[in-house]
Amino acid sequence: MDADGRPRDPAAVAERVFREERAGVLAVLIRQIGDFQLAEDAVQDAFAAAVATWPRDGVPANPGAWITTAARHRAIDRLRRTRSLADRTDRLAELARLDSQEHAGDPDQGAVDDDRLRLIFTCCHPALGLSARTALTLRMLGGLSTGEIARAFLVSETTMGQRISRAKAKIAGAGIPYRVPTDDVLPDRLCGVLAVVYLIFNEGYSAAAGDRLVRGELCSEAIRLGRLLARLMPDDAEVVGLLALMLLHDARRDARVDGVGRYVALYEQDRERWDQGRIREGLRLLEAAVRLRRPGSYQLQAAITALHLDAPSAGETDWEEVAALYGRLARIERSPVIDVNHAVAVGFAAGPRAGLELLGALLDDARLAGYQPLHAAHADLLRRAGERDAAAAAYERAIELSANAVERAELEARLGDLRGE
Amino acid sequence: MPKYMLLIYGASEGGPTAEEMPAEHQKWNDYTASLRAADPGLVGDQLHDVDEATTVRVIDGETQITDGPFAVTKELLAGYYIIDCPDLDVALGHAARAPIVTHGSVEVRPVVVYPSA
Numbered sequence: 148m149d150a151d152g153r154p155r156d157p158a159a160v161a162e163r164v165f166r167e168e169r170a171g172v173l174a175v176l177i178r179q180i181g182d183f184q185l186a187e188d189a190v191q192d193a194f195a196a197a198v199a200t201w202p203r204d205g206v207p208a209n210p211g212a213w214i215t216t217a218a219r220h221r222a223i224d225r226l227r228r229t230r231s232l233a234d235r236t237d238r239l240a241e242l243a244r245l246d247s248q249e250h251a252g253d254p255d256q257g258a259v260d261d262d263r264l265r266l267i268f269t270c271c272h273p274a275l276g277l278s279a280r281t282a283l284t285l286r287m288l289g290g291l292s293t294g295e296i297a298r299a300f301l302v303s304e305t306t307m308g309q310r311i312s313r314a315k316a317k318i319a320g321a322g323i324p325y326r327v328p329t330d331d332v333l334p335d336r337l338c339g340v341l342a343v344v345y346l347i348f349n350e351g352y353s354a355a356a357g358d359r360l361v362r363g364e365l366c367s368e369a370i371r372l373g374r375l376l377a378r379l380m381p382d383d384a385e386v387v388g389l390l391a392l393m394l395l396h397d398a399r400r401d402a403r404v405d406g407v408g409r410y411v412a413l414y415e416q417d418r419e420r421w422d423q424g425r426i427r428e429g430l431r432l433l434e435a436a437v438r439l440r441r442p443g444s445y446q447l448q449a450a451i452t453a454l455h456l457d458a459p460s461a462g463e464t465d466w467e468e469v470a471a472l473y474g475r476l477a478r479i480e481r482s483p484v485i486d487v488n489h490a491v492a493v494g495f496a497a498g499p500r501a502g503l504e505l506l507g508a509l510l511d512d513a514r515l516a517g518y519q520p521l522h523a524a525h526a527d528l529l530r531r532a533g534e535r536d537a538a539a540a541a542y543e544r545a546i547e548l549s550a551n552a553v554e555r556a557e558l559e560a561r562l563g564d565l566r567g568e
Numbered sequence: 569m570p571k572y573m574l575l576i577y578g579a580s581e582g583g584p585t586a587e588e589m590p591a592e593h594q595k596w597n598d599y600t601a602s603l604r605a606a607d608p609g610l611v612g613d614q615l616h617d618v619d620e621a622t623t624v625r626v627i628d629g630e631t632q633i634t635d636g637p638f639a640v641t642k643e644l645l646a647g648y649y650i651i652d653c654p655d656l657d658v659a660l661g662h663a664a665r666a667p668i669v670t671h672g673s674v675e676v677r678p679v680v681v682y683p684s685a
Contacts, residue, residue: 274660322572322654324655324656
C-alpha cells in the first residue's frame with residue numbers, strides 16, 4: 148500500500164497513473180518539445196516501459212515523475228533517430244537542458260496545470276473542425292483509446308485515426324499556438340472549449356439504447372474534463388455552471404431507461420435510481436457558480452434542471468420559476484429549443500393560452516416548419532386549451548416528423564386519448 | 569518566424585459605390601500600415617478585377633488558355649498579403665481586422681518555408 152492506502156500492484160499503479168496523469172505528462176512534454184505526435188509516442192513508450200520494468204524493479208516512489216522523466220528520455224531517443232526536423236538540434240539541446248536541471252521529486256503541480264490549460268485550448272482551437280476538436284480533446288486529455296472514441300462516435304477506427312492525425316498535422320503545419328489565448332479572445336475561446344466539453348457529454352447522454360454502454364464513457368470523460376476545467380478556472384461562473392449542469396443530468400442517466408430499454412420521461416423515473424451524490428455535488432457547484440454573480444447559459448440550464456429534480460411530479464414543479472429562467476435564457480441565447488421550452492413552461496405557469504401566444508411567432512417561422520418538438524408542444528397546449536380539432540391536426544404533424552419510435556408511440560397514445568374523450 | 573498569406577476575398581457583387589471609394593481606400597491604407605508596423609518585410613498587392621484574369625492549363629501537351637478565373641465562385645480573390653507572424657492566432661488577429669471581413673472573407677494559409685541551405 149502507498150501513503151494514500153492505494154495498492155502497490157505494479158499493473159494497477161501503472162493503470163491509475165495512466166488514467167490520472169497521462170494528460171498532464173503529455174501536456175508538459177508537448178510544451179518542451181513542441182510536437183504533439185512525438186510527445187504522444189514518447190509518453191506511450193514510457194508507459195510501456197513502466198509495465199515492463201515495474202513488476203521487476205518495484206513501483207517508483209513517485210510514479211508520475213518517473214513517467215515524465217522516462218517520456219522525456221524516449222523523446223530524446225526518438226529525436227536523435229529523426230533526420231527530417233529542421234530544428235532538431237535546438238529541441239535536443241532544450242531537452243538535455245531540462246534533463247540536467249531535473250531534480251528528483253514532484254513536478255511542480257502549478258506548471259503542469261498551466262500546460263494542461265494550454266493543451267485544452269489548443270485541442271479546442273476554432274481553426275480545427277468541430278469533429279476534430281472533440282476527437283482530439285478526448286484523445287489527448289481523456290483516457291479513451293482511438294478505437295473507443297471511434298465506437299462512441301459511430302465511425303470506423305481508421306476514420307477516427309485519420310481525423311486525429313489530420314488535426315495534429317494542422318496544429319503543426321498552420322502554427323496553432325500552444326498557449327492560453329490572450330485576453331482579447333479568451334472569452335470566445337473559453338466558450339468554444341465549454342461547447343466541446345458539453346458536446347462530448349451530450350453525445351454520450353443522448354445515446355440510443357444499443358450503444359449506451361460505450362457512449363456512457365463519453366459522459367464520464369466530459370465530467371472529468373469539466374472537473375479539470377473547474378479546478379483550473381474556479382473563478383469562471385460558466386465553467387462551474389457547466390460542471391453542475393452535467394452532474395445534474397448524469398445523476399439520472401440510469402433512471403432514464405427502463406428494464407426493457409425504453410426511454411422514461413423525467414417525472415415517471417424511479418427516483419431511487421437517481422445518484423444522490425451527484426445531485427448534491429451538482430447543486431453545491433451551482434450555488435458556488437451563482438455566487439460569482441456572472442450569470443450565463445450553463446448556469447441557467449443547471450438551475451432549470453435543479454427545479455425539475457426538486458419537484459416530486461410535473462404538477463408540483465415551480466413552473467413560474469422555470470418559465471422565468473427560460474425567459475432569461477432566451478435573452479442570452481437564441482435557439483428554437485429554448486423558445487419552445489419557454490412556451491411550454493409558460494403554458495404550465497400561466498395557462499395554455501399564454502403558452503400558445505409565445506408559440507405564435509415560432510409557428511410563423513418557415514425555417515421551423517419541420518421542427519418536431521415545436522409541433523408536439525403546440526399539440527399539447529391546444530389540447531389543454533380545449534381546441535380538440537386543432538390539437539389533433541398538430542399531433543398528426545408531430546407524429547409525421549418523429550424520427551424516434553418511442554416518441555412517436557407516446558404522441559400516438561395522446562392523439563388516441565384525445566379522440567376517445 | 570512562420571509566414572502566413574492572407575488571401576483577401578471580396579464578393580463578386582455589391583462592393584463599395586463610387587462615393588464610398590475614397591473612404592474605402594483610406595481604410596485599406598490604414599490596414600496595410602498596421603500590418604507593416606507588425607512586419608516591416610510585409611509583401612502584398614491588390615489584384616485587378618477577375619474580368620481580366622486568364623487561366624492556363626497544359627492538357628496532353630497542349631497549352632490551353634481560357635478567359636476568366638480558375639473557378640467561378642461568389643467570392644473572388646482581390647488581393648493578398650504575406651506577413652511574418654509568430655503563430656496562427658496572431659495571423660488570425662490580423663485577418664479579423666481586414667476591411668473586407670464584414671462583406672467578404674480572408675483565407676489564412678501558412679507559407680511553406682524551406683530551410684535555407
